[in-house]
Amino acid sequence: MRQKFIDKIYMNEVTDKIFYCEKDEDLNGYVAIKYIKEISKPITYYCNGKKYIGLDNEYSILEYVPLNRNYNCRVFFDNLNRVLLFYFDINNGSGIENDIPWYDDLYLDVIVETPFITESSYYIRLDDEKEFKMAKKEGKISEEEFNKGYKIATNLMNELKELKNDILLRCQFDLFKMKTKLNLI
16 A cells, blocks of 8 residues: 655646645545646646646646545646546545645546546546556555455445535535635635
């Protein structure tokens, strides 16, 4: 398992950012913003054969770390505050160390691309399944954690498909609340 702290951006292209995190009682966890002040080159992705910018100057990432759900979520926003995608890391638990939330990454992810990117509807997919299976094979995760990871991902994808995940519903409000606190709006 890999323990990840949410104050990090695991992209070397980001050269300057603003990070702010706060406890959220409704979530029973933490919400953080990473505002990208400067990036050496835009990070691009492809969806349906079309290239789009996933991260650039003045883009934002909200990160949610619920302490009781076995996943965390990063929500990527462009410089016009449009939601690009939701990136859920399936985890084996989370906590706080030196006031910074962390989670134990189980190598399996669920990604939701938004209608802004797909140009049609939400697209939900399981990601890094090969890495997840390799982690089990290499003994980085146990059989129990492997089965737990699939169960969490399956339940989460069903919840997302039915648009019943609270992060989907609240992220736009949270972005404006945090950007207002930081005088970024």
